[in-house]
Amino acid sequence: MCCKTNSTCRVQYANLEREESLAPNDAGYCIQRFSIGAPPPFRGGFSLIEIMVVLVIIGLLAGVVTLNVRGYLAKAKQNTARMEIATLSNALESYYTSTDRYPTNEEGLEVLTKKSDWQPEPLIKQVPVDPWGRGYFYNNPGKSEPYEVISLGADGREGGEGADADIVSSDLKEKRREITTTAK
Numbered sequence: 601m602c603c604k605t606n607s608t609c610r611v612q613y614a615n616l617e618r619e620e621s622l623a624p625n626d627a628g629y630c631i632q633r634f635s636i637g638a639p640p641p642f643r644g645g646f647s648l649i650e651i652m653v654v655l656v657i658i659g660l661l662a663g664v665v666t667l668n669v670r671g672y673l674a675k676a677k678q679n680t681a682r683m684e685i686a687t688l689s690n691a692l693e694s695y696y697t698s699t700d701r702y703p704t705n706e707e708g709l710e711v712l713t714k715k716s717d718w719q720p721e722p723l724i725k726q727v728p729v730d731p732w733g734r735g736y737f738y739n740n741p742g743k744s745e746p747y748e749v750i751s752l753g754a755d756g757r758e759g760g761e762g763a764d765a766d767i768v769s770s771d772l773k774e775k776r777r778e779i780t781t782t783a784k
Contacts, residue, residue: 674754674763677731681751681767684728688712688736688749689769691723702740702747709738709749732756745770 691712696702698718703711712723729735730751742748748769755764 677754678763678765678767680731682772684730685736685749685751685767685769686772687724688728689772692747692749694723703738705738705740709736742770
């Protein structure tokens with residue numbers, strides 16, 4: 601391409617054509633700033649569509665992760681309640697060993713946190729609350745055992761299924777019996 605004066609020339613690079621103003625050099629030839637087949641100059645930033653696609657993908661991934669983690673969170677809370685009920689049951693058994701009786705409903709689980717003549721240190725430091733922020737219920741006598749320690753589950757009402765199911769100390773003892781009989 602050559603030109604004798606300032607003119608608009610068609611320049612082709614990277615399979616794209618565009619018009620640009622080229623000035624002639626001392627010999628009268630136009631100086632071409634881009635060679636044929638050279639990559640286009642760097643464009644700064646992303647388009648709105650590209651950003652939106654990335655945000656939608658991130659949102660979908662976050663949703664999938666949230667749904668999967670929720671199930672684990674519910675199971676973890678149930679397992680925590682089972683462990684705390686087992687700890688309270690062990691403290692109640694220690695109380696029974698020392699006094700030949702279980703606490704009455706009036707005494708409740710609070711009696712396990714107090715010092716006495718027969719127990720210089722309390723059996724537990726404090727009565728825990730269940731993972732859903734409510735206290736455990738104590739019944740003496742229980743339905744099938746001498747006592748029951750109960751958590752009402754996620755919904756805080758009797759009965760329920762899944763995460764809302766009640767967790768009862770007598771159920772834990774039955775599961776322990778099942779495990780020991782299958783292990784033999």
